[in-house]
Amino acid sequence: MTTPLLPPVTIDQFRDDILRHLTYSVGTDPEHASSYDWRLALSFALRDRVVEPWFASTRRTWTEDSKRVYYLSMEFLIGRVLEDAAINIGLRDIAAGALALLGQDFTTLAEGEPDAALGNGGLGRLAACYMESMATLGCPAYGYGIRYENGLFRQRFESGQQVEAPEDWLTQRQPWDFERPESAYTIGFKGHVENVDGRVRWIPGETVLASAHDMPVVGWRANWANTLRLWAARPTTLFDLERFNRGDYAAAAEPEILARTLSRVLYPDDTTYQGKELRLKQEYFLTSAAIQDILRRFLKTHDDLRQLPDKVAIQMNDTHPALAGPELIRLLVDHHGIAFAEASRIARECLGYTNHTLLPEALERWSTWLMGTVLPRHMQIIEAIDAEHAQDYPARPAHTAIVAGNEVKMGELAFITSHKVNGVSALHTDLVRRNLFADLDRLHPGRIINETNGVTPRRWLKLANPGLSGLITDTIGEGWEADLDRLSGLEAHVEDRAFRDRFMAIKRANKAATSDWLAKRTGVQADPDAIFDVQVKRIHEYKRQLLNILQTIAQWQRIRDTPNGDHVPRVRIFGGKSAPGYAVAKEIIHLINDVAATINADPAVKGLLKVVFPANYNVSMAEKLMPAADLSEQISTAGKEASGTGNMKLSLNGALTIGTLDGANVEIRERVGPENFFLFGLTADQVIQRRKDVDHARHAIEASQPLRDVLQMIAEGRFSPDQPDRYHGVVDRVWNHDYFLVASDFTAYDDAQSQVDGVWRRPDDWARMAALNTARMGFFSSDRAIRGYMNDIWSVESAI
Numbered sequence: 044m045t046t047p048l049l050p051p052v053t054i055d056q057f058r059d060d061i062l063r064h065l066t067y068s069v070g071t072d073p074e075h076a077s078s079y080d081w082r083l084a085l086s087f088a089l090r091d092r093v094v095e096p097w098f099a100s101t102r103r104t105w106t107e108d109s110k111r112v113y114y115l116s117m118e119f120l121i122g123r124v125l126e127d128a129a130i131n132i133g134l135r136d137i138a139a140g141a142l143a144l145l146g147q148d149f150t151t152l153a154e155g156e157p158d159a160a161l162g163n164g165g166l167g168r169l170a171a172c173y174m175e176s177m178a179t180l181g182c183p184a185y186g187y188g189i190r191y192e193n194g195l196f197r198q199r200f201e202s203g204q205q206v207e208a209p210e211d212w213l214t215q216r217q218p219w220d221f222e223r224p225e226s227a228y229t230i231g232f233k234g235h236v237e238n239v240d241g242r243v244r245w246i247p248g249e250t251v252l253a254s255a256h257d258m259p260v261v262g263w264r265a266n267w268a269n270t271l272r273l274w275a276a277r278p279t280t281l282f283d284l285e286r287f288n289r290g291d292y293a294a295a296a297e298p299e300i301l302a303r304t305l306s307r308v309l310y311p312d313d314t315t316y317q318g319k320e321l322r323l324k325q326e327y328f329l330t331s332a333a334i335q336d337i338l339r340r341f342l343k344t345h346d347d348l349r350q351l352p353d354k355v356a357i358q359m360n361d362t363h364p365a366l367a368g369p370e371l372i373r374l375l376v377d378h379h380g381i382a383f384a385e386a387s388r389i390a391r392e393c394l395g396y397t398n399h400t401l402l403p404e405a406l407e408r409w410s411t412w413l414m415g416t417v418l419p420r421h422m423q424i425i426e427a428i429d430a431e432h433a434q435d436y437p438a439r440p441a442h443t444a445i446v447a448g449n450e451v452k453m454g455e456l457a458f459i460t461s462h463k464v465n466g467v468s469a470l471h472t473d474l475v476r477r478n479l480f481a482d483l484d485r486l487h488p489g490r491i492i493n494e495t496n497g498v499t500p501r502r503w504l505k506l507a508n509p510g511l512s513g514l515i516t517d518t519i520g521e522g523w524e525a526d527l528d529r530l531s532g533l534e535a536h537v538e539d540r541a542f543r544d545r546f547m548a549i550k551r552a553n554k555a556a557t558s559d560w561l562a563k564r565t566g567v568q569a570d571p572d573a574i575f576d577v578q579v580k581r582i583h584e585y586k587r588q589l590l591n592i593l594q595t596i597a598q599w600q601r602i603r604d605t606p607n608g609d610h611v612p613r614v615r616i617f618g619g620k621s622a623p624g625y626a627v628a629k630e631i632i633h634l635i636n637d638v639a640a641t642i643n644a645d646p647a648v649k650g651l652l653k654v655v656f657p658a659n660y661n662v663s664m665a666e667k668l669m670p671a672a673d674l675s676e677q678i679s680t681a682g683k684e685a686s687g688t689g690n691m692k693l694s695l696n697g698a699l700t701i702g703t704l705d706g707a708n709v710e711i712r713e714r715v716g717p718e719n720f721f722l723f724g725l726t727a728d729q730v731i732q733r734r735k736d737v738d739h740a741r742h743a744i745e746a747s748q749p750l751r752d753v754l755q756m757i758a759e760g761r762f763s764p765d766q767p768d769r770y771h772g773v774v775d776r777v778w779n780h781d782y783f784l785v786a787s788d789f790t791a792y793d794d795a796q797s798q799v800d801g802v803w804r805r806p807d808d809w810a811r812m813a814a815l816n817t818a819r820m821g822f823f824s825s826d827r828a829i830r831g832y833m834n835d836i837w838s839v840e841s842a843i
């Protein structure tokens with residue numbers, strides 16, 4: 044099925060659609076309509092054309108009884124929806140034309156849409172890219188997540204420090220949201236377990252309702268559309284009228300408040316944070332609602348639950364939904380009377396688990412006490428899964444157990460209940476096999492596989508970079524959007540000077556536009572002829588924003604020492620949020636802002652160096668920065684970044700990477716060619732060796748005069764004259780607790796940065812290398828990644 048499902052529409056017809064929705068859906072007179080009203084009307088007009096392929100896809104899946112994929116994720120970092128949908132259904136330009144007839148500007152309206160920020164960073168953005176690719180590929184799929192009332196917090200800086208405010212995307216009307224109050228499930232917590240005639244019954248002590256909200260996700264050219272189903276928590280008993288009538292209003296509203304708390308906030312960290320019971324309840328809330336929904340859908344047209352794996356593939360995005368195994372087994376055993384061993388087999392054949400991290404602090408563990416209190420029946424089932432595994436593998440080493448030392452290890456639980464476990468880059472998967480799950484890999488050879496991450500080219504090239512997209516289409520024709528390997532067709536043109544000139548002229552124009560945007564946001568004027576050097580991602584010690592800012596200071600010092608030297612102008616652009624409770628990351632943000640203020644105010648620098656840190660990095664900001672970047676900073680301590688996807692977006696948009704051999708950097712370098720990548724630093728194995736020298740940091744600092752000087756300047760308060768000892772902690776950590784090897788990699792990084800300057804001085808070489816990056820990044824499309832999941836894990840066929 045390749046014929047588009049959409050009937051064609053003219054600009055005039057679409058203008059009438061918008062006007063009709065403005066009047067009848069928004070309820071506003073065109074005379075008095077605000078931008079918000081116009082944006083809603085536009086969204087409804089576009090939505091009408093998404094609903095048709097959406098229904099058609101759902102109907103086909105039912106009539107053909109296709110196997111469905113269920114992607115369970117606590118995070119979906121979606122960003123804006125309007126323009127992405129408009130582009131995928133092919134109405135971006137028609138919509139813009141229709142709006143122009145109405146005196147409205149498409150881009151202005153589109154940029155008024157708040158980001159749906161239901162995620163922290165890479166993991167949640169991956170889930171969003173995968174939803175879009177599943178729709179593009181015609182893979183029948185549902186995403187399941189939580190409809191957080193407040194998504195990821197909004198960040199601003201006060202005196203250079205991060206301040207968090209709640210993000211309130213739901214205070215506006217959500218045109219893409221279809222509420223389904225009829226699709227609601229009861230979710231239990233706590234209580235006790237009873238044995239009645241050999242059958243087990245869990246009597247929960249608390250209940251809430253999970254109520255569905257559906258969002259259509261339409262693929263490229265609207266050949267297919269899937270559903271993202273987000274669960275909102277509602278009270279099971281509306282409110283206590285008797286108490287209310289007695290005037291006890293607060294108590295009467297209690298059930299409502301308790302329920303709302305559940306879907307109130309996104310857990311604000313990729314790694315560690317508190318609020319444990321609430322988090323465990325959120326994870327179970329998502330998982331139970333999803334599994335109940337999956338079983339209901341299956342049982343509508345089937346009655347033999349043993350055939351569930353033929354029709355259902357469930358993917359767990361990290362361990363957050365790892366209760367899917369125990370919950371599925373519970374429902375099969377307690378509600379459908381299936382024997383435990385059979386239920387356990389069914390669950391395993393349905394389930395797959397994606398591991399996203401090796402950081403020990405990010406590997407979820409719950410105390411058996413908490414698990415037993417919040418989910419008493421699940422605790423029993425987890426113990427039964429563990430006992431079954433011990434029985435099936437009598438020689439298993441003790442640490443492969445799920446329950447150990449009064450803790451439930453969610454990684455082991457997810458591994459043992461899944462038929463496939465995947466890492467997210469070649470290097471990461473190798474480390475998962477060798478270290479994290481080495482013994483489980485020996486017991487279950489072949490279960491661990493690799494699926495290197497990808498990003499959707501529709502959002503990250505077509506939408507974000509219309510200039511470059513136009514050049515690509517002019518050069519190799521249409522079709523690359525859904526077949527990104529075709530970008531290799533650009534290679535033949537890289538030796539063509541006119542092509543290179545256009546490529547760089549587009550980059551220059553993107554930089555000029557981003558420069559204006561940065562000036563409005565931060566007041567800092569960035570010269571579009573300077574290198575735009577970009578590090579945007581969550582602020583984390585392992586990602587080493589500290590290494591970047593230390594080298595920035597060293598460069599500043601060089602400019603001051605040799606004011607007549609041949610320095611290459613640079614703009615160092617930072618973006619990213621720290622978890623609210625992560626003090627060390629917040630200190631790094633403060634330092635970057637203090638360094639920025641000092642350098643940007645220094646007349647001796649003469650515009651050769653600027654440091655810009657716009658607040659509140661999110662998907663929309665990424666769409667602005669990626670196309671304007673010359674240099675992509677991917678400088679994590681080797682062995683710590685599972686894959687990265689920011690690295691892919693940047694390279695796809697023609698930025699050269701300066702990076703370590705970490706995560707997908709390894710594969711990016713192989714694909715774009717080592718000569719088109721600035722490699723530096725210790726390898727993952729060398730990192731481990733290096734740490735064996737207990738004085739590694741001191742030795743590295745003593746060997747580097749520039750690094751010594753930089754640390755000295757920070758320690759003396761050069762960047763915090765009002766509080767000279769502000770960064771003593773930072774400096775002390777580099778000297779004495781440098782776990783992420785900032786000092787050991789400093790000199791190699793500094794040298795690699797000089798190489799960057801060297802190539803920039805040869806603009807033609809730079810242009811060649813940048814164009815080759817774009818030409819060779821086709822592999823990193825999320826379409827390729829999803830095809831891998833469909834073949835290797837889900838065994839599902841495309842329906843188109």
Ligand SMILES: *Cc1c(COP(=O)(O)O)cnc(C)c1O
Pocket residue numbers: 163164165166168579580581660661662665686687688689690692
């Ligand atoms: C792509 C993306 C990320 C992931 O970036 P990494 O560099 O891979 O950590 C995080 N946040 C946003 C908003 C993104 O778009």
